[in-house]
Each structure stands twice: as C-alpha cells, then as structure tokens.
Amino acid sequence: MLRPVVVGLDGSRESLTAADWAAREALRRGLPLRLVHAADAPAAGGSDLPELSAPRHWARRILRDAMDQINERYPRLYLSAEQIARPAAEALVSAGGAGELLVLGSRAFSGFGGFLAGSVALQTVTRVERPVVLVRADQTVEDEHTPDPEGRPSADTPYRAVVVGVDAVRPAEQVLAFAFESAALRSTPLRAVYAWRLPMVRAVAEAGAHQTEEAAARRALTAALAPWREKFPTVEVVEQAEEGHPAQRLLSAAQDAGLLAVGRPIRPARLGAHTGPVAHAVMHHVRCPVAIVPHE
Structure with missing residues (x-):
C-alpha cells in the first residue's frame, strides 16, 4: 500500500x-x-x-x-x-x-x-x-526552478539543486536516501555539504594541520557518498567539504537551492524531543523548503 x-x-x-x-x-x-x-x-x-x-x-x-x-x-x-x-x-x-x-x-x-x-x-x-x-x-512553483535565460522566474526551466547536510564521520542513511531520491526525482544536482572544524590546539601545535584535516574531510565525504552514488548513478553530486560551523555552511549553500535536507537524531523518550542545533538554525533562516529527516 x-x-x-x-x-x-x-x-x-x-x-x-x-x-x-x-x-x-x-x-x-x-x-x-x-x-x-x-x-x-x-x-x-x-x-x-x-x-x-x-x-x-x-x-x-x-x-x-x-x-x-x-x-x-x-x-x-x-x-x-x-x-x-x-x-x-x-x-x-x-x-x-x-x-x-x-x-x-x-x-x-x-x-x-x-x-x-x-x-x-x-x-x-x-x-x-x-x-x-x-x-x-x-x-511558488517558479521558486523550485532556475531563472530563464533573461533572469526571469520560470516554471519551465530545470529544477534548482537539492542541498543536503552530511556528517561524514557518522553518515545518516535516512537523510542521504531522502536527498538522493529528491534530486533524482527532479533530475537536478545534489550538493552535499560537510562542515569540519580544526581544533585550535592542533592548529597551533602542528604545522600543516589545516591542509591535513581538509584532505581528510574530503576523503571522508567522498567515502560517505560512494554507496549512494552507486544507487543513484544519474544524480550529479557536488561535494563541498568546508571548514566552519555546519549551520552557517548550510545557510550559504542553500541560498539558491530548491530544497534543503538535514537530519534530526531520534533520541530516547526519556531525553525529550528536540530538533538539534543545525536543524533548528536552518528551520529559522533558510528561504527554500526545508526537509527535517529523522534518523537513528
């Protein structure tokens, strides 16, 4: 059914x-x-x-x-x-x-x-x-689509990109499944954003720590997305592993998006329900439709 x-x-x-x-x-x-x-x-x-x-x-x-x-x-x-x-x-x-x-x-x-x-x-x-x-x-319907060649709103142009927030260390399958499916249904690119942060102590103590951490973040994001690329081979994926706060990076990436997907961890009932800081931030400041996807 x-x-x-x-x-x-x-x-x-x-x-x-x-x-x-x-x-x-x-x-x-x-x-x-x-x-x-x-x-x-x-x-x-x-x-x-x-x-x-x-x-x-x-x-x-x-x-x-x-x-x-x-x-x-x-x-x-x-x-x-x-x-x-x-x-x-x-x-x-x-x-x-x-x-x-x-x-x-x-x-x-x-x-x-x-x-x-x-x-x-x-x-x-x-x-x-x-x-x-x-x-x-x-x-509006036109907001889901890119502007026409003259920059005017249109419902006949391709869909705007779907953006998804990714935790490359602990990727949430439910969130990635929703995002890839949404992009596939729209025949539009998927922009996968992973925000990483370098601990201050490492930045001070280790020469080249920033470049090392950035390379590791990019590899982690690629690895997290690899099985989903195989499941959705027609979806064009743009990987963005960027240093910064997750909410701020998602707010920036979603400025021209048609849909933003973020995760909400499911917590035990005794801990109470909450959206999480990233979901809470994008719910209040992103212009496009926001999908809050619960995950384990």
Missing part, C-alpha cells in the same frame, strides 16, 4: 502554499496526497448550541476549499481529506507517521526571510518519525 504525502491544513495562506507544494511532490513521487485538518474532539454527549457547530463547519470548509483548489490545479492527483478530532500536534504526528512525508506551512520572519515555526509545528517536527518538510508562505 502506497504511503501518501500528508499535508496539515489550518486555513492559513502558508498551509495552502504547503498543500500546493505537497501536491507537486506527490505527483513527482507517484503517490496520493492526503489533506489533514485537526480539531479538538467535541465534548461527550455533543451539543445543539450553534456557536459550537461553527468550528466544525469552518473545518469542513477548509478541507473542501483546499480540495477544490488542488483538484483544479492538479487533476491527475489522487486526493483525500480528513478531519481528525484531536489536538493539532497529536493529529499531525499520527497522520505524518503513516505517510511518506509530512508537509507543513511556515510563516517568514519579517526582515530575515526564514521560518517562523509555531509551537504546533515544532512539536510535530520533533516527534514525527518520517521526514517533515516546512514550506514558507510565499513559495
């Missing part, structure tokens, strides 16, 4: 933009799209008060309007919708866990061009054990 691409809807502009991106991703993957709207369960015994029926009517309208919009734009897409009577984060974690990936909308920080992930989005990202893609409110 095919896992659907799942998108969370709340009626906002950013969630509708996310639904539009999710529809295109579902078509790229040959998967159905499932629209989900969460609403708290009604009180036991129900109620005949009209003011309590209004939220339920609004929820149905959110789903109906989104379905009409997506059906009109993507008539070949198999589409379903569901209202889940549970708190939003719980509903999205459950629905996202049963999907291939979960897509959520996110507002842009004023003046910074990144993401403002609300409490529901953050709770969801840290708990879903499937990839979660955050899509900002002003994302």
Whole structure:
C-alpha cells in the first residue's frame, strides 16, 4: 500500500502554499496526497448550541476549499481529506507517521526571510518519525526552478539543486536516501555539504594541520557518498567539504537551492524531543523548503 504525502491544513495562506507544494511532490513521487485538518474532539454527549457547530463547519470548509483548489490545479492527483478530532500536534504526528512525508506551512520572519515555526509545528517536527518538510508562505512553483535565460522566474526551466547536510564521520542513511531520491526525482544536482572544524590546539601545535584535516574531510565525504552514488548513478553530486560551523555552511549553500535536507537524531523518550542545533538554525533562516529527516 502506497504511503501518501500528508499535508496539515489550518486555513492559513502558508498551509495552502504547503498543500500546493505537497501536491507537486506527490505527483513527482507517484503517490496520493492526503489533506489533514485537526480539531479538538467535541465534548461527550455533543451539543445543539450553534456557536459550537461553527468550528466544525469552518473545518469542513477548509478541507473542501483546499480540495477544490488542488483538484483544479492538479487533476491527475489522487486526493483525500480528513478531519481528525484531536489536538493539532497529536493529529499531525499520527497522520505524518503513516505517510511518506509530512508537509507543513511556515510563516517568514519579517526582515530575515526564514521560518517562523509555531509551537504546533515544532512539536510535530520533533516527534514525527518520517521526514517533515516546512514550506514558507510565499513559495511558488517558479521558486523550485532556475531563472530563464533573461533572469526571469520560470516554471519551465530545470529544477534548482537539492542541498543536503552530511556528517561524514557518522553518515545518516535516512537523510542521504531522502536527498538522493529528491534530486533524482527532479533530475537536478545534489550538493552535499560537510562542515569540519580544526581544533585550535592542533592548529597551533602542528604545522600543516589545516591542509591535513581538509584532505581528510574530503576523503571522508567522498567515502560517505560512494554507496549512494552507486544507487543513484544519474544524480550529479557536488561535494563541498568546508571548514566552519555546519549551520552557517548550510545557510550559504542553500541560498539558491530548491530544497534543503538535514537530519534530526531520534533520541530516547526519556531525553525529550528536540530538533538539534543545525536543524533548528536552518528551520529559522533558510528561504527554500526545508526537509527535517529523522534518523537513528
């Protein structure tokens, strides 16, 4: 049974933009799209008060309007919708866990061009054990593609590159699998970024330590990517082993990207859920869609 691409809807502009991106991703993957709207369960015994029926009517309208919009734009897409009577984060974690990936909308920080992930989005990202893609409110079809020869936005040009953050010392298979597949589906290059840092004590004590560490970092990145190059021979891979902080290097590499994929380590429940410093940074400052991929 095919896992659907799942998108969370709340009626906002950013969630509708996310639904539009999710529809295109579902078509790229040959998967159905499932629209989900969460609403708290009604009180036991129900109620005949009209003011309590209004939220339920609004929820149905959110789903109906989104379905009409997506059906009109993507008539070949198999589409379903569901209202889940549970708190939003719980509903999205459950629905996202049963999907291939979960897509959520996110507002842009004023003046910074990144993401403002609300409490529901953050709770969801840290708990879903499937990839979660955050899509900002002003994302368009043209933003996925390179500009035309005159520098104008276009939906008919090649896709922008996919960027992935790589820990070459402990490569995460789930993250690399998602990134290579995403690049293959788009027939676009994959830019693999590994940020390394030279301990200050070595820089001071050893002549040539920088060149030695840089060469080792490049070899480690090549080795980490080698099996995935074999699995995806059609994907052009650009390796970037650069000294610096991982978040800063990814922010720079993703400036003209169409999608950025980063990992989120799955921690034991007793340690609590978190996104990790790199994922947290790119969630808040990268303009393109960001895929947070959980991994062991």
